[in-house]
Structure formats: structure tokens, C-alpha cells
Amino acid sequence: MRIDIAAVGRLRKGPEAAMVADYLDRFAKTGRGLGLPPVRLIEVEDKRGGGMAAEAGLLTRAIPAGSAVIALDERGDQPTSPDFAARIAAFRDQARDLCFVIGGADGIDPSLRSRAEWQISFGKMVWPHMLVRVMLAEQLYRATTILAGTPYHRN
Numbered sequence: 001m002r003i004d005i006a007a008v009g010r011l012r013k014g015p016e017a018a019m020v021a022d023y024l025d026r027f028a029k030t031g032r033g034l035g036l037p038p039v040r041l042i043e044v045e046d047k048r049g050g051g052m053a054a055e056a057g058l059l060t061r062a063i064p065a066g067s068a069v070i071a072l073d074e075r076g077d078q079p080t081s082p083d084f085a086a087r088i089a090a091f092r093d094q095a096r097d098l099c100f101v102i103g104g105a106d107g108i109d110p111s112l113r114s115r116a117e118w119q120i121s122f123g124k125m126v127w128p129h130m131l132v133r134v135m136l137a138e139q140l141y142r143a144t145t146i147l148a149g150t151p152y153h154r155n
């Protein structure tokens with residue numbers, strides 16, 4: 001199994017980058033004992049201002065062949081953290097590769113969004129994509145603690 005995050009934009013050094021690195025590091029440590037591999041972050045950048053369509057092309061090339069695409073989108077499902085953890089475990093048990101996709105300022109092009117096996121929302125409000133990276137990294141770490149039964153998550 002492999003787990004990737006394909007995201008538009010380059011995250012520069014700063015608080016968001018530090019938080020993403022910290023949560024993904026924690027995910028790697030707790031995930032090791034659960035058969036979950038470290039998460040790889042793949043960043044794509046369209047320097048020509050081609051908008052969503054150009055970003056979709058870059059993201060599509062970045063998504064490893066065969067990976068289940070999970071799009072982050074405010075219109076998507078709103079799973080609980082335990083539901084999210086259970087879904088990650090189900091992908092692991094089926095030996096499926098996962099690629100979470102985070103769009104840029106205009107969102108994820110509908111052509112790519114429609115390819116997603118699952119669309120997840122962190123609420124109906126729109127968040128800056130750099131914060132969505134932090135939130136996703138935290139939920140991934142939280143999922144490992146739920147699956148490991150360690151006392152981080154409380155219902």
C-alpha cells in the first residue's frame with residue numbers, strides 16, 4: 001500500500017509546513033505498527049496561470065497509476081474521525097493505494113473531481129488549501145491513534 005497527498009502549490013517554510021511535517025511524522029510512527037506506510041506529499045505548481053484545468057492535468061500526472069483518488073472538497077461527505085479511520089483501514093486491508101487530492105485557489109477541476117472514489121469535506125466553509133493540508137495530516141494521524149486504540153481521540 002502507498003498513501004500520497006497530491007496538492008496544488010508549494011508550501012513554504014512556516015507554521016503550516018511545520019504542522020504538516022509534525023503530523024505526518026507522527027502518522028509514520030504510529031502507522032508503522034498498523035501496516036500503514038509513511039505519507040508522501042506531492043506538490044504541483046502551474047506557473048503559467050492555466051487555472052483549474054491546467055492544475056488538473058498536473059495533478060492527474062502526479063497521481064500514481066491505480067491509486068484510489070480521494071478528493072478534498074467542501075461539497076463532499078463529512079465522515080466522523082472513526083469513520084475516516086475505518087475507511088483507511090479498509091483500503092489497507094484491500095491493499096489499495098490512496099491518493100488524497102487538494103486543489104488550488106479555484107478548487108479541483110470537475111473532470112478530476114468526478115474521478116474521485118470518495119470526496120471528503122471538512123465542513124461547508126471553504127478553507128485555504130494550505131490549512132486543508134494541515135487538517136488532513138492531523139486527521140490521518142488521528143486515524144492511526146483510533147486504529148491503534150491509543151488515547152488521543154475522544155468521542
Ligand SMILES: C[S@@+](CC[C@H](N)C(=O)[O-])C[C@H]1O[C@@H](n2cnc3c(N)ncnc32)[C@H](O)[C@@H]1O
Nearest residue numbers: 072073074102103107108121122123126127129
Ligand atoms: C481555496 S479552496 C478552493 C475552493 C473552491 N471554491 C472550490 O470550488 O473548490 C482550495 C482547496 O482546498 C480544499 N478545501 C477547501 N475547503 C475545504 C473543505 N471545507 N473541505 C475539504 N476540502 C476543502 C479543496 O481541495 C479545495 O480545492
